Amino acid sequence: MLRILLLLAFLVAPLSAGGAQETAKVAEPRGVTILAFGDSLTAGYGLAEGLGFAPQLEDALRREGLAATVIDAGVSGDTSAQGRERLGWTLDSLEELPDVAILELGGNDMLRALDPSVTEENLAAMIEALQAREIEVVLAAIPAARNYGPDYVAAFDAVYPALGERYGIPVLPFVPEGASRAGLLLPDGVHPNFEGVKQIVTAFTARLVPLLD
Template sequence: MLCAAIVASDAMAAPRAPLVWAFGDSLVAGYGLPPAQGFTAQLQAALRRSGVAATVRNGGVAGDTASQARARLAWGLRGLKVKPDLVIVELGANDMLRGLPAAQAQANLDAVLAELRRRQIPVLLMGMRAAPNLGADYVRGFEAMYPALARKYRVPLYPFFLDGVAGRRSLIQADGLHPNAAGVQVIVRRSIGAVRRALGA
C-alpha cells in the first residue's frame, strides 16, 4: 500500500507537458492538407523530436479575419480545458487579401493580445506581409502593425509566417496561396526556434 501511495504521489507531481495553441486562419488550420501534414501536427512532431514534449492544438479557422478570430477567442480558450503555455497568434492574412483597412486589423489584433495578456498567457506573434498590388501606403501600414503590437505587448515576433515559402511554386498549393506539406515543413523548420524560445525550452 505504501509503495502504491508513493507511485501515485510521484505521478501527481509529474509536470504537465507544455500546451501550445496555434490560433489563426487557414495557414495554421492546415487548409488543403491531411491533418498529419498541417502546421500544428508538423510543429508538434518537430518539437518532440527536439526534446520538447509539447502538445500543439489547432485553433485555426479557414477564412478568419482578425475580427472573426477575436470573436471566438474566449470560447476557444475555454475549449482547451486547461490554460495553454503558449498561444501562437497568426492572423491578418485574410484582412489583407480582402483589402480591409490595416487599422481595423490592428485594432482587432490588439484586442486579442490584450485579452491574452489579461489571462497571463504567453504569446508568439506571427507576422504577415501584404501583397504589393495593394499599394505602398497599405503595405507600409499593414506590415508595420506586427512589430508595433509586439513592442506594445512585449511579446516575441516571428516576422513572416511564410518566410522561405512565399513565391516558391514548389512549396505552394495549386491555389497559389497556401503551403503544401513541403512548404509547411519549411515553415516549421524556420520557426521552431522562435517557438522554443517563447516556451522557454
C-alpha cells in the first residue's frame, strides 16, 4: 500500500507543477491594439523611424503594464476632410480591427483657418464610422493658435468637447501646456522634436491609461 501511495504522489507532482505554470500564463499583461489616426503629429514628421508619437506611446503603455500595439496611421498635412476620405480604406487594410482609435485631426484645418463647423462635421463622420465597427474612440483635442482672433479660437476650441459630449467619448488634450516652448520643436518651429513628442506622450499616457483600464 505504501508503494502505491508513493507512486501516486510521484505522478501527481508534475501535474501540480503544470497547473502552476498554466496559472502563471494567465497572469500576462493586458493586450490592446490602438490605431493612432491623425496628421503629422502622429506621423512623427521630421523624426527618425521609431521616435514618433506611435512608437513612443507604445513604449510608454508597455511600461505601464499594457501589452499595447500602437499602429501609426498618421499622414503629414492631412486635414479632417482628407482623414475622412482615407479612414475606410485604412481600416480595411488592417488584418484585424483595433480595439481603440486615437483620432487626432483638425490642426491643419486650423492652420488654414477653415470653418470649424466643417472640421466638426468631418470628425463626427469619422467617429461614427469607427463606432459602427465597434472601435472605441479617444478624441485628441488640438488647440487653436491664439493669434487667430477670439471668435475663431472660441469656435474651434469648442469643437472637441462638443463631439465628446455628443458621442459619449473621452476627449484628451493632445498638446500639453509648454510643449511648444523653445527646445521642444524642430527647426520649422511647428512640429515637436523627439523631446517634444516625449512630453506629449507622457502627458497623454497619464490620461489614457485609466481609460484603457
